[in-house]
Amino acid sequence: MSFYTISDLGRITRDDLSQHLLSASPPPLPPHLAIVDVRDSDHVGGHIAGSTHIPSNTLDYRLPELLRVLRDKQTVVFHCALSQQRGPSAALRYLRERRREEERQREIEKEEGLKQQVVVLEGGFVKWQEKFGEDKRLTEAYAKDIWEHGYQG
Known part of the structure; x- marks a missing residue:
């Protein structure tokens, strides 16, 4: 049984996330941050610079890999x-899987002083692209014609 619920998830605004990306040296992401895009076929038309695409239907078998790769990130x-x-x-699902490894994770956090924050982007990519779609520093592979009539998901 997991103790994590939707209320445990923090949120990050598109403006706050863009500031993290713009402050990255070297771009596109600061070393403490990871962005996981779980869109499926609606991934076409652009993505946040530096994000990792993990379609939602592949998440279950990719969770062990994500836990390993994102272990040192302060914010996901x-x-x-x-x-x-x-x-x-x-x-x-990511938080719950981390809970299964809680004992090991606590040791890592003690050693590295790392407490990972898992958040959700407010408004998702739809709101992101409305403001930052055409900004090549923040959005890669943007196709304006796909988005100009609104989200058709």
């Missing part, structure tokens, strides 16, 4: 198109 941001279902669900 999950998002989907709207961050209403797939993004929060993926973040919860």
